[in-house]
Amino acid sequence: MALLEVNNLDVRFALRGGDVRALRDVCFTLDRGERLGIVGESGAGKSVAAFSLLNLIAKPGYIAGGSIIFDGKELSGMKDRGLRRVRGNRISMIFQDPMMTLNPVLSIGEQMVESLKAHRRISTREARAIALHKLNQVQIPSPETRLDQYPHELSGGMRQRVIIAIALLLDPDIIIADEPTTALDVTIQAEIMDLLLELCDKHNVGLVLITHDLGVVSQVTQRMLVMYAGRVIEQGPTREIINGPQHPYTQGLINALPQMATPGSRLNQIPGSMPSLSNLPSGCAFHPRCGFVNDANGAPRKACLDKVPGFVDSGNCRVACHMVAELVNQQQRDSREEVL
Amino acid sequence: MSDTIVPGRWARFRDSYLLYSFKRDLIAQVSLVIFALLIFAAVFAPWLAPANPYDLAQIDILASELPPFWIDGADPAYLMGTDAQGRDLLSTILYGARVSLIIGFGAVLMQAVIGVSFGLMAGYLGGRVDAFLMRLADIQLSFSTLMVAIIVGALVKAIFGGATFSEYAVPLLVLIIGLAEWPQYARTVRASVLAERSKEYVDAARVMGLKSRRIMFRHILPNTLSPIFVISTVQVANAIISEAALSFLGLGMPETHPSLGSLIKSGFDYIQSGSWWITLIPGAVLVILVLVINLLGDWLRDVLNPRLYKG
Numbered sequence: 001m002a003l004l005e006v007n008n009l010d011v012r013f014a015l016r017g018g019d020v021r022a023l024r025d026v027c028f029t030l031d032r033g034e035r036l037g038i039v040g041e042s043g044a045g046k047s048v049a050a051f052s053l054l055n056l057i058a059k060p061g062y063i064a065g066g067s068i069i070f071d072g073k074e075l076s077g078m079k080d081r082g083l084r085r086v087r088g089n090r091i092s093m094i095f096q097d098p099m100m101t102l103n104p105v106l107s108i109g110e111q112m113v114e115s116l117k118a119h120r121r122i123s124t125r126e127a128r129a130i131a132l133h134k135l136n137q138v139q140i141p142s143p144e145t146r147l148d149q150y151p152h153e154l155s156g157g158m159r160q161r162v163i164i165a166i167a168l169l170l171d172p173d174i175i176i177a178d179e180p181t182t183a184l185d186v187t188i189q190a191e192i193m194d195l196l197l198e199l200c201d202k203h204n205v206g207l208v209l210i211t212h213d214l215g216v217v218s219q220v221t222q223r224m225l226v227m228y229a230g231r232v233i234e235q236g237p238t239r240e241i242i243n244g245p246q247h248p249y250t251q252g253l254i255n256a257l258p259q260m261a262t263p264g265s266r267l268n269q270i271p272g273s274m275p276s277l278s279n280l281p282s283g284c285a286f287h288p289r290c291g292f293v294n295d296a297n298g299a300p301r302k303a304c305l306d307k308v309p310g311f312v313d314s315g316n317c318r319v320a321c322h323m324v325a326e327l328v329n330q331q332q333r334d335s336r337e338e339v340l
Numbered sequence: 341m342s343d344t345i346v347p348g349r350w351a352r353f354r355d356s357y358l359l360y361s362f363k364r365d366l367i368a369q370v371s372l373v374i375f376a377l378l379i380f381a382a383v384f385a386p387w388l389a390p391a392n393p394y395d396l397a398q399i400d401i402l403a404s405e406l407p408p409f410w411i412d413g414a415d416p417a418y419l420m421g422t423d424a425q426g427r428d429l430l431s432t433i434l435y436g437a438r439v440s441l442i443i444g445f446g447a448v449l450m451q452a453v454i455g456v457s458f459g460l461m462a463g464y465l466g467g468r469v470d471a472f473l474m475r476l477a478d479i480q481l482s483f484s485t486l487m488v489a490i491i492v493g494a495l496v497k498a499i500f501g502g503a504t505f506s507e508y509a510v511p512l513l514v515l516i517i518g519l520a521e522w523p524q525y526a527r528t529v530r531a532s533v534l535a536e537r538s539k540e541y542v543d544a545a546r547v548m549g550l551k552s553r554r555i556m557f558r559h560i561l562p563n564t565l566s567p568i569f570v571i572s573t574v575q576v577a578n579a580i581i582s583e584a585a586l587s588f589l590g591l592g593m594p595e596t597h598p599s600l601g602s603l604i605k606s607g608f609d610y611i612q613s614g615s616w617w618i619t620l621i622p623g624a625v626l627v628i629l630v631l632v633i634n635l636l637g638d639w640l641r642d643v644l645n646p647r648l649y650k651g
Contacts, residue, residue, distance in 0.1 A: 054547060056543070056546055056547065059466065059467065083549075084549040084550075084551065085549065086549070087546070087547055087548065087549035088547060088548035088549035088550075089549055092547065092548070093544075093547040095540050095543065095544060096540075097540060100539055100540035100541060101540045101541055101543075101544045102541060102544070103541040103544075103545070103559050103562075103563070104541070104563065105562040105563055106558075106559070106562070114548075114550070114554075114558070115548045115549075115550070118548065118549055118550050118551075118554070119549060163544075166548070
């Protein structure tokens with residue numbers, strides 16, 4: 001059984017005008033030491049997915065259904081006390097902005113010692129020793145000095161190293177990294193990412209990498225999810241999705257990469273923008289922007305306009321698209337005819 | 341990168357903006373000196389004062405209403421003159437300032453403990469807790485401090501008698517003024533907590549599996565300290581004034597154990613007969629005390645509010 005198993009996760013925000021569904025039908029698994037990428041535009045539900053894994057969505061958000069099974073235990077209905085034992089200890093998280101993630105009024109050492117003492121019965125001296133060891137692992141120069149410094153005395157890259165050290169502090173099984181390098185200087189992004197990957201490999205930690213950056217996902221992860229308007233519209237092995245995207249949205253995303261454009265011409269883009277979650281179009285949420293909404297006869301497919309697409313398995317991937325479903329059916333019919 | 345030397349606490353203070361701005365602010369310096377002198381005089385009153393105004397054996401009724409030293413007819417033994425009962429006014433003022441300051445700081449401590457806890461809970465937990473605590477604060481604020489104090493004071497006097505009231509006047513006044521003014525803290529703290537709660541370090545602390553109580557008191561509270569400091573100065577001044585007002589109305593410190601307020605009141609009856617010093621000298625001390633606290637508060641507010649940095 002996988003270390004983390006998410007089934008039909010449904011997250012809603014209770015707003016004045018009724019519930020807004022921020023996540024629906026989200027399913028995925030993560031094994032020990034595996035790297036999973038979650039990509040999508042801003043507002044597609046990537047960060048909500050990350051927070052709901054730890055049952056930490058802020059009000060008015062709530063988990064309306066589905067299950068999150070971590071190491072054989074269900075997290076979605078768990079009491080706070082049990083959840084606290086998982087948070088930070090077994091699953092930890094790295095945030096986007098290292099300027100904001102560390103508490104400005106506590107020294108690095110205090111913050112690390114506090115996290116350790118929240119989960120283990122150890123003395124401050126022992127906790128400091130562990131903290132020092134972790135700071136060494138993230139290759140911070142003169143870690144003894146850093147322990148007594150405050151966040152504002154460190155540079156951005158240094159702070160993100162500290163944050164990685166804090167994430168690794170309790171030897172977790174999974175790290176969720178929510179755009180860990182977006183806020184950093186381009187020159188140190190690669191450095192920090194390499195460090196994170198190296199440490200995850202070394203300690204056999206599963207990594208959930210949330211990002212806009214398809215380039216990073218393609219280089220780094222083994223499997224990936226593509227999210228659109230709160231749904232996972234395509235998932236499977238990263239290489240297969242990057243080399244042969246099936247969902248029109250994924251195709252559009254990959255086409256929009258600067259290296260896909262011919263030099264001198266405009267960059268490709270997907271027309272329109274993502275709909276607001278409170279006002280989704282009928283049927284497939286992507287249909288107003290989809291280039292394949294018309295069938296062979298040139299008329300819009302009725303299903304695309306009326307019905308939310310279900311998931312179809314196509315090859316090693318799972319795709320939520322009526323067109324792909326048609327193709328798959330066609331192929332199955334063809335192969336059956338061949339057998340006959 | 342070379343090793344950096346972590347500056348010690350003293351070095352941090354020496355290089356801080358707080359000290360830098362203090363060195364350039366004459367009003368703050370003068371206020372601090374006067375405030376420190378008053379505190380010193382109040383704390384060491386039993387050693388500084390020429391006489392003990394609480395000791396009836398030292399009081400000579402024949403020496404009553406003697407004027408201060410610069411007026412003819414003064415007795416050099418009584419520098420600031422004497423009051424209607426023959427107590428040395430300087431000693432009485434020193435002891436009175438002591439009582440006023442104890443009540444002022446005690447009441448503010450009480451307000452801060454209640455107000456900060458409630459404000460933290462309301463801001464961090466939100467929802468029903470927030471609604472309940474803030475409505476409670478609204479209700480509390482709709483009574484004026486004096487009204488609450490008068491009702492409670494009168495009730496205690498009626499139930500337990502004047503003697504008991506006099507005996508427990510200090511803790512009672514701390515309690516009354518503390519209870520009447522906590523919403524100031526609760527509202528300020530709640531507002532800052534709301535701003536802090538949405539910052540990522542709070543999420544990070546929750547992700548680390550820390551308890552709510554710990555996040556509130558160890559992570560959020562230190563980040564809301566500047567407004568707490570600023571309102572504390574104003575509140576100390578307010579509490580001292582409230583106490584003086586209550587004493588003036590006869591609901592505060594008894595005249596046998598006077599605060600600045602009850603001294604002012606005790607002299608008030610003799611203003612017409614020419615003994616103005618019994619009222620005016622303690623009055624001036626009260627005004628100076630409250631004024632320097634407020635000036636220090638203003639300075640602190642300017643320093644701690646980064647948006648007001650003048651470069």
